Amino acid sequence: MIDEEAQYDALLGGSEELPSNISLSKFVACRSQEIQIMKNSLLTQTGSKLAFQTLPKHMRRRAMSHNVKRLPRRLRQIHLNQMKKSGMPTQQKRPSRKYRRKPRNLLEEYTKRANKKYKWLQTHIWHAKRFHMVEKWGYKLPYHACDKAFRACYRAMTQHCLLQDISYYSCVEIHGDKSEIIEKIKLLCKPGEGLSIGAKAFSEGNREGEICLYDSFQKAIGNVMFQWQPSIDEKCKLWLWVHAAFYSTTKNTLVECFKNCQIEINELRLELSRFRLSGPLSNPVLQDALALIDIYDIKLVPESPLKKYIDWPENKAVIINQCEFWKKLASVASLHEVSPHIVLPLIVKDPRLNLPKKRIKSVLTFGKLEFDQIPVNISANPLWDKTIRTYSNENKVSDSKIVDLQSGLLVPGSDLKGTIGHIPIILIQRPGNKTQNVGLGSGWDVILPTAWAKPFWIAFVMRGARVGGLRESDSMLYEMGKSQLLHPDTDAGFEEELRHSNQHRVTFFQKPPNKRINYSKFKIASPLLCNWRLLLKDWNSGFTGEFSVLRDKKQLHSINAFLNSKTHPVPQCPQNCLIPVRLECEKRGSLAEYAIICVPKCKSDLSEVLLEPNCEDVNKEKRKELRRAHQSLLKKLRKKRKLKSELASDDHSEILRSYTEKMRALWLPEPTTIRHSCSREVVGFVSKGGFSFSIGKSAGTGYITSDCLSELVDFRNKVLLRNTNSRQYKTANLSVIVE
Template identity: 35%
Template sequence: MSSSTQKLEYDAAVGGRVALPSHVTTYHYAAVALQEIRTLVADCQETTQRSSKLIFQTLPKHMRRRAMSHHPKRLPRKYRQAHKSQMSKGGNQPVNSKRPSRRYRRRPKNLLREYVRRQRRHLWLETHIWHAKRFHMVDRWGYRLAFASCDKTYRACYRATTEHCLLQDISFYECLEIRGPLEQLRQGFARLTSPQCGLGVTARTFLSGRREGSVELFKENQYPLGALQRVSFMWRPREEQEKGEHHTLWLWLHPSGAQAILEQLISVFQLKSKKQQRLPLKEEGKKELLSKEEVKEEHLSGEKRSSKSSQKELRFWTQTKSFDFQPTYSNAEETIHLISLQRQFNRFRLTGPRAQRVLLASLRPHHQEEEDNYCQAALQLSSPAQLLSNLVMATQVVDPRLQRPKKRTKAEGKEQPKLSPEDLLLNQPANLPESPLWSQEARQRLAGSIMSTHTYNELRQQHSVVPGAPCAFEQQMQAMPVILIQRPGSQDPKYKRLAYGCGWDVIAPAGYGMALWLTLTMWGARPGGLRELDSVAREAGAELHLPDTIAGIQQAAASAEELRAAYFRMPPNKRSNYRKLAVVSPFIAPWKCLLRDWGATPATGSSFYVLRHRQQLEEIAECLRQRRALPQELLHQEALIQIQLRLISRGCVKSNALICLPTQDDHKQRWRQLKRNDQAPVCVEPLQPDLNEQQRKDLRQSHKLKLKRLRARRVREKRQLQEKATKRVYIRPAGTAHLVKAQLEEMSALWLPSDPREMRQSVRRQCSREVFGYVTLASFTFTEALVCAVGYVTAAGLQQLVGGELPNSKGTNSLKEPLMCLLRDPDSRDYRWASFQINLNVASPGL
């Protein structure tokens, strides 16, 4: 063949000088073709500027792995360098560091370091590791807590509360210790509480220390407004010769409002923190004495005190947070002392009739004394409800590890108690509630002398001749002091099943949490989490956090934000149109606007509170029972009344459901449905026009067109730059985040009604039936076998309900039939009948 450089026009056949060959050499042709094939294959495998695939995407399908985009070593060796180059250009650096081996990570030193690192943001309880392997964990109130079991245990936990024993770790409750003269404590708490809500902190029945009390705390002199939360308290028992000394009080606070309560206590008792001290310096040439705070601060900083500091007259030393385990406060006269005992105790809650059997099997007395015999006899009763309500018993038991069975066993009852229930109620030992846990020195000694589980197992291996047999060294193990607190459960049989939710609370020293937890679970107690706390309260017809408390406000706001985010994550054709459903606030109850609309005078609705006055609640309940008008002094314009609702017909109720007043036509329709046994809704809300529907469509269309125009502009800019550029040109970033955010806010305002906090339209007349309350907690209740809910209504709404009730078919009002109202879910148009009754134990739920 002629080369490509020769371009003669004629060959030898037509008189030229070039002679064409008569044959082609095969190996020359094959070599050239092979080179062309190699070039073609290389071009296919290499990523050029016009290709949109990455290296790991060019592999055969059976070799592709999703992890290849992050781990280059999963690719063939010849492609790794090109893959790293591509990832670095895109801003994603491949993971090159190899994860340490499990053997290295599980070393005790490294494992402890990892646990400390993971506790920087959220505190752990002593049972955290056990729960983390079996429960869904959530971040709440600065703690990492167990929410619910990974298994399906909802019904099993309910059965445990009614027939067996439910175990929960509530060690996240914070404890405050207050010491001072009784009169000063009485005067201080009188400004934070009210006698209308029940017995106070300094009531005579609690001062002896034999009973635990609970009280509702408010902001200073703001009752009934400014509710903080309900707290439990107990007094340290005192002997007769100690009457002139100071009293000691423990307050157990929920962590959601603990800081607010601490600030109120500091303000009322005029306390100051003791971690700042004013220390006068000595004269020059003399050695200065260092306080504990100075020693700790110098130990952390590692620096010597400079000579310039000795020339100052005064100096302030501040203790660092790393040593601030127990914040301490006191007043100027040093008569009132407040100490935060956070993480000083473990508190476990046992709920159910078999709670006493579990405690009896798990706690063996260390010495048989009078109070130990009393405790053993009390735990042998069939139910905790047979004892004095909120009874406090203290005892010392052997190490819980010595009472642990070989396998999980259900605790059975033992012999009958030596003391009758009457003797247990009347003849109590004088030192029954006294415990070493009240002493700081005793708690420190217990924490420092506890035998670790590793040491215990090693000693068992050395001294145990027969597996499972007791060893001699076990008798020398220190005793564990515990405090047992009885919980009576439901006390009103008309409102909820008697004694439901009864049980015991166990307070144990720090360090024994895991040992005691394992022993209780091995004896048949079913563990639960935060979900079970709410479910037990819901089954009892109560609510843990009322809507006017700090925890209630925080919980409602978090739930509303979560529901709102989930609502706008759905496509537009899957969202409920609340404007057509005539629902003003679907995600949170607008209490202030509701009270504003029901007020007799045009009030602004700046505040609200839950009515806790027991006498006034009884008067309102009596007026409703007799179907007569409420007195004028009971029509509080800013008060919400808690009620429990039971759905009469089929259907379901959700949170934030509307509680509405029925009309005369609704009552007539109900009688017609009763005759036909009709379970249909009593009425259906007519669809309302959505005036913003066309505006939303136009806004969405204009937004899309605007984004398209902006992208077209960026594409034109890129093409103009490519004409002059000598290297690859990238499209300019969109920079439309602010436009998308503004579009979302504008669309949200068109989809949902205005913000309830700035709501100007009527909440009372938002639909065809007048709204006089909202549901805050609703679910199917196993104790009632019905759909039950907890809601709050206005007093003026109850007044109108009683006045507008129709007579029955016989022409007289039925006093036996309970009052009824209408319920409607925020995403439904159906109204259904529900009966309700007022909760008289709002101030003392008994849980």
């Protein structure tokens, strides 16, 4: 038997012996206090070094003190605690791009940015990636595309399809007795400006109309589009589509008008969106993108309000007529052949079910109209029901579910055959021009539930529609020969002109003095603003400060006949009015904004090259003297600063502000007269000018005073135009705009 090996203590002469085995749990429990002390000593830095300074040199990395993730994991919390104690902010690295671009996180980020000051359209994210965005009328709106698309958008309007999101037009619903609504709305309108809101053409709800609203003081607010609900009852609904520039004014006026009536006013701006398609291919784009429902094979939830609407026998017959009429419209070569402003409701399938894999171009199919007249009773629409609108907005299938269904297709890329969603929409025809360039600007307006705006938008884009912004809206009106949307006699139009003028002033004074245009030498009294009030005061000494744009169609036609005939007498027009006109240059040359419209003195002015005589700048020496005095004052202040350590900043800023205001007043002095500011009498301004692609030469739209018609007897429709940066007059043909 082998002797047991002697233990360490016995070898040293001791008597202590260790047991042959121990209990681990009891041993750790006895040493727990020692282990805890050791852990605390590791986590607590007792020395003067920071956490990253305790690392060996070969493990240290650059910017460890700023980026905690460069440290080993065991030292990160220690480093963060040290940073907090020292008062330095713990700057964390922003999440990765992959994390930020997840749809859920992306929508949360955009929701945070969408503040209450500026509202976003449903297509804002799509536009923000591709367009220059501007803040106007309480919205973030697309102005123009980032690429060079000016001519491309014009080609789309004339040859293809131009798509625009005009959801900044908000819908106001008026519900009550129809006759009472008509009587009250007529108080906000003026006779002679076209068909009224109670006209038979609109009262049945099969067409959309347009009127100009006035406030209680008979001051113009702006043009609104309206549509009646098809109903035979005395109580019905009226939709007003109001521009965002004067939406609040219109709403307050309507509330005041219906204050003591049993009329209900509701805002639908969050429930409905509106798109505008213009051009000859707008009809093929809609024909390809909109898949009509099968009335005999509808698989909806039985309790859904849309299912109940479709199952009603009368509604089922109307839906069949609507579908047949829409199929017949596929053979229309040009939309101006269709009855103008017709309202066509449809119920279509989810546009994501038949979305093409890549962008295609819809093709126009030529043919003849297969119907002689519009079917009766096709304007009934489920969107008038609030429960159906709410159901359509709240029961939209998510994009992820659509992707899951597409991934389960037997043949990848084929259309989905499910009945996931049925969406009620409204199509409204726009006839475009009716005289010159017939059909230019014609197309469809699409009204749909707000939640479905983006799927339909992508469906239209994938069929070849080119997207435009606010610049294209102004360009379309200009090419059609119409005046701009916001007239100068409205508050919205005045604010828009003032905002535009301030932008030009800022640009003007950002240039150095030797690069600025000296308008005094060109005898331009108001170069950066259409000063209508001063112009009207020059032509009428009894002007009180209030004016209006002439909208009476009979009077406008009478003025047009006077301009186009040598024997027609001067028409009687109200004083202090502006007449909307279109001007076309007879010869070469460009026409710019703020150009002045003048009356010739003699017939030789129209045949010869006419130049404005040279004029001296009377403020030139005053500007030099002011600059010398200002420089001398700055030298004195500089000497005072050397003697005195502190100088009151308020006095210094006030001196600079006063000098800037005086110098700007000498560059752009306040005009005292506009009519007699140059050698030819000024009768108006050009509010929009440039080269017109539709007529192939320079043209413009503007306004002239009604008091100047007697001066045009000898020249009729021949006037002179002059840009603000030129001395040369151009001959132009004048015509009145009658909308």
